[in-house]
Amino acid sequence: MEEGSSILSEADPYIHTLGAILSLPVIVYPIFFASLILLLLSALISGSEVAFFSLSPKQLESCKNSNKPNSVSIVRLLSNPKLLLATILILNNLVNVALVTLSTYATWEISGRDNENAVFILTILVTAAIVFFGEIVPKIYATEKNLSFARMTSRVLYIASTILKPFSWFLMIISDRLERRFQHSGYDVSMNELKQVVDMTTTGNEDKELLKGIVSFGTKTVKQIMCSRIDITAVDVEDDFHQLMDKVNKCSYSRIPIYNETIDKIEGILYVKELLPFIDRDENFEWQQLFKRNPFFVPESKKIDELLRDFQQKRVHMAIVVDEYGGTSGLITMEDIIEEIVGEINDEFDDDEGLEFKRLEKNLFTFEGKTSLNDFCKVVKVDPSIFDGAKGESESLGGLLLELFSRIPNSGETYDFKNFRFTVVSVDKKRIKSVRVLIRDKSVYPPQADVSP
Missing domain, CATH: 3.10.580.10 (CBS-domain)
Known part of the structure; x- marks a missing residue:
């Protein structure tokens, strides 16, 4: 009898726990399973955001060349990335709100509606579960297996994007209007300002010229x-x-x-x-x-x-x-x-004789008239935009002088433009062949010459 009573006493906690579980309201059990499903859906939706928007061009190309339904859905979804993102955000919020609502209702059924401590503890636990199991873990996995994850969720997201399209479009319209409204108050950096930043933040001349080339490349x-x-x-x-x-x-x-x-x-x-x-x-x-x-x-x-x-x-x-x-x-x-x-790439066939300019003194050069303004500005280290108001449609140094003179000048004529003095060295009936350029002290900028015809 003593042995039997000791066994029963050891099993007492488990019996009480089982009894407590069995005594829960019947409605709690389906809510519990529904909450698990919602947490799984939250994980799939969160991971799909990372998976879709981290696909490489090569992976996208393989999807375009594939006839599988999942791959076709991926291509269709990414054809409108804003709509896809809006669909993911709406779905994720709906699932998370549903999860919190069901959990709160289950807590009320178990502990009573007046138990504020239980609701507070539940909020912390559900938030931790959503952050860890619904955000962190799936996004880490989706980063490693982005293509397989995207294929797994593509069909569901494609159906959801069709159903939620009115709400997604509404969200996109609001987003576009806010973007247009606040874009002027953001950082509107001009090309000249970017080049000034490069000048201030880099010390090596080679690095500075390389960065300047990258900044102005797209323009x-x-x-x-x-x-x-x-x-x-x-x-x-x-x-x-x-x-x-x-x-x-x-x-x-x-x-x-x-x-x-x-x-x-x-x-x-x-x-x-x-x-x-x-x-x-x-x-x-x-x-x-x-x-x-x-x-x-x-x-x-x-x-x-x-x-x-x-x-x-x-x-x-x-x-x-x-x-x-x-x-x-x-x-x-x-x-x-x-x-x-x-910068310049010289091969075994390039030599100094092929250059279109010659440096006579520190600030004195001779250039061929056909030298492009772009190359001229590289040599004398000035921003090409300095000639924007004067060059018209011309892109060569000779063309610039024709615009400044408004005629074909004679040999020996000079023209002062900002801190440059241009002297025509050689000219024929059709074009300026050679120009001498004197760069005066950059701290002294004379009034800009009148370039109007």
Whole structure:
């Protein structure tokens, strides 16, 4: 009897616990299971936000090439990321509110509606469960397994986005209006201010120039950095093989445009490496069959950052720049674009004689008139925007002086513009060939010359 009573006494706590559980109101059990389901849904929704918006371009490309329903849903959802984000936020808040409401109701049923301490403790426990199991854990997992997590939740989110679309659109409209209202009070930093920040925060000249190139990279157009029409080395399709090889040997370029009758009618690009097996042929060799690559044409106004992406996608290194009438305006290469960030790239064929300027003294230079304003500003270390009000449509130093003089000047004429004194050294009937530039003390800025016609 003593042994039996001792066993019963040891089992007493478990019996009391089981009795307490069995004595709970019947409605508490479904609420408990519903709360667990809601917590699981909260975890899936929170993790899906990280999963969808951390997909790499390669993963998105694989989804686009897949016919599986989950992959198709991912592509459709990410076609409107704002709508997807609004759907996730609405769902997450609905689930969390439902979870807190059910938990509070279950606590009232167990401890009574007047037990404030129980409700307070429950609030802390539910908040901790939502933060840990509904936010932290799923987002960590979704970061590691973003594609599989996105596929797992894509169908549910796609259905939810369709059902909740009116509410999502309403949320997006409010968000857009608030964004437009407060965007003026945010940080509106101009390009000049960014460059000033670079000047103040970097000490090394190389690092400073590299950062300046990155800052201004997206603002430059093809016209600003292209090789102008007059400097293009091209070959007439009617030239014989010896004439072609003579031009190839003189220019040392790896790619040469081929035109028919006039340079405005460029028909293709010849790769010099394709001539190597035929260098011993005579002048009657029909080399025209070798250039099979169609030229890539771009407008003058195209941004160079967009052109760089086009070069990468099309796997080309050269583009023909055309004006508004379709005529050839210039030529631009991959090297020209990269030089806007890293500076001049010189190979074994580049030498000092090929430079378009010469430094005579510390603040005295001679430039060829065809030198682009972009390159001129790099040499003299000034912001290109200093000439915005004076250059008109010109992008070369000679063009700037034509705008300033409003005519073709005579040799020896000078023009003062801000802290620059331009002296025309050589000129012909059509263009300014050479200019001498004196840079006066930058602390002294004379009144800007009148540049109106």
